[in-house]
Amino acid sequence: MTDATQTRHVPDRLNSRAARIFKSWEALLLAVAIAIFVINSFASPYFLSAWNLSDATFNFTEKAMIAFAMALLIISGEIDLSVASIIALASTAMGLALQYGAGTPELVIIGLTVGVLCGAFNGFFVTGLGLPSIVVTIGTMSLFRGISFIILGDDAFRGYPASFSWFGQGYIYWVFTVEMLLFVIIAIIYGVLLHKTNFGRAVYAIGNNPTGALFSGIRVARVKFILFLLTGLMSGIAAVCLTSRLGSTRPSIATGMELEVVTMVVLGGVNILGGSGTIPGVVIAAFVMGLVTFGLGLLNVPGIVMSIFIGLLLIGVIALPRLWSMAAAGRKS
Amino acid sequence: MTRLIPVRETILGGAILVLLLLISSRFSGFVTPTNLANVFNDTAPLIILALGQMVVILTRCIDLSVAANLALTGMAVAMINVAMPGLPIPVIIAIAILLGAIMGAINGVLVWKLAIPPIVVTLGTMTIFRGIIFLISDGKWVNSHEMSPAFTDYPRMVLLGLPVLSWAAIITIILFGIMMARTQFGRSIFAVGGNPHAAIYTGIDVGKTQFWAFVVSGALAGLTGYLWVSRFAVAYVDIAGGFELEVVAACVIGGISIAGGVGSVGGAVLGAIFLGVVKNALPVVNISPFWQLAISGSAILIAVAFNARAGRNKGRIILKEAEATQ
């Protein structure tokens, strides 16, 4: 808060690019990812197999697609807890269309459209009516999945066409899956959108100070609405992939996935209160979560126990730096 | 005196009455005292948890770990009961409340001392608590025949015409009514949520108040854990899965502002009862129970939109004041 150290000529940057990267959250996270990779490869002889690693990516590709859009939404100071329910509703809509003889292209279009519509619904309540997104999306989380339950009850839709299975089960080349390709493309698109465009800058401005952003001539409501649309669209894409991979639709599909998506985003260094975070961080976080899940899977640790690790990871990555700085402050005084 | 007849609660109470009238017009059996008592008994766990959640939300936090806390405590006391069938029920209940409070305290410490956002903390502890249930139970169920009769019968025991489960809810409501209106802690909760900055200046420790709010919420989740497991006479990893959202829904429907500082015991209770009535009425009016989720989702959206509209009418009205004085 002092101007004492400041000079009349104001330089552009204080720290070099290298220093900034070195000190970043992403660098720390990358180190964690490498450590896990090394530990895993020692712990299990099956880990370093191309096919096994390829299988492991299914653990995170669908979630990560949503996580990229969610990252932007959280940076802007909002949240969408209904993403898993959007998957359920989109998948149910595809299953319903299947009963009326829809082919693969129609299924995909329907899945994506339902996703976008759900996003628009959330966006309307949040930006149109000015309601808190956490409450709205807790509501739509019940509503969207509830509609799936009304349509399906205890039943399931099956019998998706063979060509539809390409999205969730297909390979582009050797061990590289279609989902991996989608993951990479979407990561690049969101990376560019957030870090290289005016839109991305507006997202950061809104997240740091929505009132200030509005007073700076940014169309805050419009930006937020678009972010909800994008999150809905990504959920629609994830619904296509997941439905294709499972080959069936149940109303309970993707239950609890919203929490894993939020965990991935927060682990990636996005501030849950908005204003900061990066796409590379989320990408690394996706790998970390995938590696942990896969490594523990190879060691025959059941899925529910893995969730303990995910939970600990979520709290630990935020708590440890704070504990460390508290300890450092304690030593000083 | 405005406090005695709060508008929000009156409207919600009216909505519940209208709902009951609509149902009774076609299915008069639903509104008999016996059935209403059953509905209340069935809603008791939701009421207890909603009151705990209310305290947390009032302090600008949220506790998403209540259902996992409930399930873990339930599993723990069920296993204790299997191992030591002779342990008296009051001891079991004390253990349940204590275990729940400890889990709440873990949330509270992380929020208070490390200033981690509550939603992150409780998302994390929610998955951790569920995972621990699997670890201690090895994924196995504890079934009714393994539990002692005293353990399973207690919540069903009828006192003065109502089962113990209902009494647990009634006593919690009364205690919370007193706590929120007549204790320093209760008033501090409103102060912390309404204006944390000012709370500091009046000597209230914001973090500590939030900590105790989590402890209260955890303790009630623990109590509900025992009541839930003994009532259904079964404990397994996934009991009350997703119930935390129903609890938050009850609070939102009851007019408790997610932004903190605004809400009442009456609101939380009515919000829970509203969901309870809907849930119990569905089979009666021949609607598939699969509708329940969508209905409670819609109720949340309508409630939050309605409450926001009601709150927006304030604001400065300088012109009107000026006209009034002329």
Place this chain on the structure above:
Amino acid sequence: MSTRTAPSISPDVSPMVSMDMITKTFPGVKALDEVKMDLYPGQVTALVGENGAGKSTTVKILTGIYQPNGGTIRIDGDPIAFGSPNDAAKAGITAIHQETVLFDELSVAENIYIGHAPCTRFGLIDTAQMHRSAAKLLTDIGAPFSSHTQLRELGIANKHLVAIARALSVDARVVIMDEPTAALSHKEIEELYELVETLKSQGKAILFISHKFDEIFRIADRYTVFRDGAFVGDGRIADISEGELVKMMVGRSVDQIFPQSDHVIGDEVLKVVGYEHPTEFADINFSLNKGEILGFYGLVGAGRSEFMQALFGITKPSKGVCQVNGDIKVIRSPADAVSNGIVYVPEDRGKQGAIIGLPIFQNITLPSLGKTSRSGFLKLAEEFKLAREYSRRLDLRAAALDQDVGNLSGGNQQKVVIAKWLATQPQVIILDEPTKGIDIGSKAAVHEFMSELAAQGLSVIMVSSEIPEIIGMSDRVIVMRDGRIAAELTTDELSPETLVRHAAGITTDGAAA
């Protein structure tokens, strides 16, 4: 501030509270450097200093929110340490703050007694007793509302009364008033002065923090001056002149000189016809010319900011037309306003102006991204170029352009906000209380810059509650009262008396309209 009797202090009165060699450091900053201050019973001590002098840090130390790194606080001569706000409260120190810090959802009585409510023998709050005591306190200070009223139903002045009642309820010995009159009307300020007298007569020690010199000379008995976190001097108000006090404050003598207006006023740029809002303002008509500085004066709550925000598209007027260069423009959002060349520098810098968390250069380029980017993609080099240009023009002092704007002082943050808008090359700039909370040095810089802008042909609307600023800067003044235009005054008609009369609605014979 004319003839005042010397305060009745006998030199042998010892201070009730004395702070000695108090030091407080924050990472990288020494907020207080071995300062001292004494507060005497039954006297008002004014703590005077520019922004950043360490006044609010001192208040936070006295109220137990911060713990000092060094020095001693003595009460009645005994050293004491406050580990928490509770400790300070127990020692009888209470504060009434800049923004009324109370709780909307609680009743008046609960607000007064939160933290120390009377209890029954079961440990529960004794509501009946609490309301009885609260009612008595409210009667004592002449509050016109019941203890059962919900706080949110009260206006800002009445909330102040609640804060004062609270201070009395804890049986405080030391009352700290931190800019208590900032948001009050003339009448309310007079009532506050009476209360201060009451508190004095009860033997309480009062610490009074204010930027208004007339106020300090009106009610304070003593002064203590800090500059840049260090003690400069103290003494009796009776022994010092306004000029001397200012000199101590800034370390040099500053005459409030306003830049000579040498700008040429051109054709009409903006015309507002019949602007109306259901609750905030009505019947606003005026025009603004090229190169003109149009002052908007009025009391707090007269609807000036509300109207400006409607003009800028934040709120929607229910009626009215806005013309820019003769063409009717529809302004539904700030984005519309900016594209029509109308920009707004808000009063609330931290919340509405600067985007704290974003670097300085991104703050400056935010509304100009359309110019510094290509088809929606950012061009950092262009951004830095623009940011460099305007930070130089405004003589911004900062470590680097990629630093968080939150690290800057208030004055430099204000420069960033102004730079942000100038970079859009607007036609009309609305400055809402542009020098509020800024130290005297920066104030002069802002004034000079404002007349430079006008000379370059920019039209300026300046909302200000400071009479010297309004008179010194404006080419024309519009006075608002109760949401309407009360008067439009040319420079010849300007005088402090006319401004106050129109703003308060006083007719020539002195009676309220």
